[in-house]
Amino acid sequence: MSVASGLLPTRPRTGFGRLGRAAGSPLVRLIVKRVLLAIPILLGVSVLTFWVLSLIPGDPARAMLGMNATDAQVEALRHEYHLDESGPQRYLDWLTGALHGDLGTSMVSSQTMSSMLADRWAVTFELVALAFIVSLAAAVPVALLAARWPGGVFDRISMLCSVTGLAVANYVLALLLVLVFAVEVNVLPAIGYVGLGQGLGPNLKSMVLPTLAMAIPLFCFYTRFLRGDLVDQMQSEDYVDTARAKGIGPWRVLWMHAFRNSSFGMITIVGLNIGTLVGGTVIIEQIFALPGLGQLLLQGINTRDTVVVQDLVIIFAAIAVFANLLVDVLYAVLDPRIRYGSH
């Protein structure tokens, strides 16, 4: 029972002041360590994906060719896509290909995965990025206001709203937004994606409702988290008392001290949420007719396109893993004690 092995870094209480030292070698070591840690996780996810997909009954080749195809034709297709090989062998083949940048070819459309991804990644990326920006930009001021007067009217309303937001299904929310802002007040487009090539204005306009549909539940979650953390700090942390004793105003304490510390937790939550968020694009892209990766994944599922499904699932998982990696590194940059920490 070594005490040191499980010791956690306690809540960081430092500001951004020590950022300058971040370039030192401990940080590089930490990054290398985190990257090395991400590799087994990615491998684990890809193995799990292969295994789970193999549990789905029915032969994808037969499903694709239909009833008219002869057994020989089905066998040929199975061979072409290596479905006749053993699971581990297929996994190794896929892994070798993926490491060489070859993600395979869709069984159904014969398009290479890379060309399909190239067509679609920007939509999903923009959707996810905007949803994060909007939800954070809204959550921070609301949480600060709520935490300034805990138990006050604003606090109560914001908490009620955020719990409500979490209790409303996102597909209902999406339909409601369209109903209000596209049907009743006809100011925003109900469906479709306008590429950046047609100008930033039209592009952003086409993304407003999908972004809101994704961002509102996130906003609720962030507000709830941040407000809780801020109130906790304001009430229990010694340094807040110290700051108060020094005669620093309440807003300043809230912003300069409590929020700075809470932002560490926020970064982590943001990282943890990316996986869920990317998954959420499946439903939102379907309702708003956005040609993104989520739509592609659902199509892949419906057409039993094993190649598309396994690649996209692994890509979604990889995004989540790398987001967390980024968070870890960012965290270390902001908080030197982790860099020099015991592990």
Add this chain to the structure above:
Amino acid sequence: MRRIANVNRKARLLGPLAALLAVAMAVAACGSSASSNDGKGDAGAQVGPAQSGGSLTVLEDASFAGGYASGLDPATNTTGGANLPQMQSIFGGLFLLRADDDGSNAKIVPNQAESYAFSDGGKTLTIKLRPGIKFSDGTPFDAQTVVWNMLRDTSSPCSCAPTWQLTKKDPIVAKGDLTVVIHMTQPNGALISNLPISNVNWIASKTAFQKLGAAKFKVAPVGAGPFTVVSDQLSSELVLKKNPNYFKKGLPYLDKLTFKSIGGDQPAYQALEAGQADAYEGMSTSPLITQAMKNSKFTVTLGPATSPYVIQLNTMKAPFNNIKARQAIYYATDFDAISKGLFKGSDLPVSESFTAPGGLFYHEKVPGYLHYDLDKAKALVKELGGLNVQLGTTAIYTANQVITALQTQWEKAGIKVTTKPMQLPQVIQAFTGGNWQALLQTAGAWDPAAGVGVAFRFASTSPFTGVKDPKLDNYFLQAAATTDSAQRDKLYQQAAKYIAQKAYAPFGIAFTPANIVAKGVHGPGLTTPIPALAVNTQTIWDEVWREQ
């Protein structure tokens, strides 16, 4: 005191919030309610001469017409029968199904073909092509290209390949530049009727295929249809522009045509209300169809009914290998009530066989058909010592509602029912595995031999049958082997009577999906009804136009 204040505060906050939610959702119900629409579409003659120009955005259900993950190459598009809008716009088609403006008098008309003739007792089909047609890449639309296409289609491992019984030697040959001859080992009476929803109908440019290669051709194919591809994202969005080399003078009317895939009827309805799209083909959610009929912004067109629901019973397996169990289902089923309750005001016809009023060879009554009779159903179930049934369907809103209603009706007769809505791959799997009992499906088409026709559900050679009966097979073979309408009518009547007599599968309402179209847009098949060959009506896209 404090306690009360606190409770009140909570109630104050909760009340308005719930109310807000309710109001926001109730807005959906209002919309603009104004002039009622008879739902039969507008007759082309009344709306004045067609105008050229303009662009149109059409929504298609991502899980049906809007889903074309396998691309738009006729030889490999597994969902070609569903993707009529995209295929017809790009390729046109050798033959089309057309009808009068009121949906009557439907018939197959030559389009890129000029005529066809059967000879050799129906075993040889000669198709003459219209002269002077060019593909949009400028290459000639000739017999050699058509033969190349047909050979490619028939030898494709695609589930979309036609099931023609071709001769081994010289199955399809070109005679001169404009004549194609197809040699078969058996006569095929429904071959031409089946063409408009078959991939063979769509002829692709051989030159363009060879230039682009198979993978690229799936995304941006080249045909001789009214429109050419500007951009295409499979199953998401297809942007088309007018084909300047189109062989019909003055057509197409539209300059630009965009098909967008959308995930479901409700988002599609909202997008139409918001003016984001001009039309949605194949709306099947019945409350939304009713809602659209009340909305003065839209023209709602229901196709003539052709495909009734059928409750397929697996006669190869217990409990439905016993005719008494099947009869119990007949007696327990009341489609009239379902028509009145689930499809309020639509007045859907209830069929007793595999055709409906909008199709060929329809007869309202089938002799010996067992009608709803709860007491007889109860008696039979009692005699059988109880009956347990698993009733499945392909999970679509309307079908789900119908099986729920059926479950209730059957349980009243003492039948124990579990329902199971399934995705399409699961349905296919149920059929291949043979482990199903009862499935709600649709059967029949405009021509019972075409599309998802009667043989599809009843012939022992079909993988989707619940019946293996040589006598029934014989009726179908005979009907398919003749091109004489009177003879076919007689044979199909006999088959219907035989199915009723053996209680193989009860039939039901013939429900047709609706086209919801913005006012000011017109076109045959879109705002005038044309019978559906499979599920959705085929729109004649080159004649679609909008008021400027």
Add this chain to the structure above:
Amino acid sequence: MAVIDASSAQLETALAATTRPRGRWRVWVRTWVPAGMVVFILAICFLGPVVLPIAKPTGGDVLESGLSPFSSGHLLGTDSNGNDILSRLLYGGRASLEVGITVNLIGLVIGGGIGAISAYVGGIVDTLIMRGLDVLIAFPSLVLTLAVAQSLGPSKRNTIFALAFFSIPAVARIARSSTLRLREMPFMQAAQLCGSPWWRILLRHITPNIGPQLISFAALGMGIVIVTEGALSFLGLGIPPPAPSWGNMIFDGQQSMSATPMEVVWPSVALLITVLSFNQLGESLRARWSGR
């Protein structure tokens, strides 16, 4: 990824953090009003249909479809299949609460157990378990749901299984970080020095201390689980129709929301009230426990 574990603790405190109520009355009200609400909701869903004269939730007469509220015998009217909406709401609540509570209990017991043991044992076991959880968190739930739906078919049990599977990692992380903090406490070290076996320490010392936090976290998770159950219908899982649940009522209703909005409104409002009550109860309970 110790950072994540650190902030999981932060997450859990923050999610449940509330203003420390001052005064006995306030504490009393804040605890008992939501508790009363929860009891009321449970009672009306589980006992209501037994006691009250209410139609069955399924098997309605299709000819009585789409009746408006306050029709005779149908307080909230009927749905498009002729089933009584009030009855579906109560029976649906039963199913939803069953799923919500079971999933959270499984999450608490298994996830909490894994997290606590992982933290308590430490070393290589801890590392392995935590990396395994990382994999599960990164793995999109959609795919597992799909596999379950297609290979096992939709049923209440399979739905619970799929949902619980994804609630385990989050709970495990929170349990782990709470336990890690506990390990350094003097009373824990005292227990270890006394030679108490590990399972005894786990049950007697760790569980009572991390329990409140986990329970308050689960209270918030209730709503999310109930909503997600409905969304599973999208992929062919979830409570199989025609049996109602709030989730599948909302999902079915939204398919024709423009025409039948009330079919979405009723279950949504019921769900909202339930979530608010559970949430408030969770907050108050935690405040009470942590105040001790």
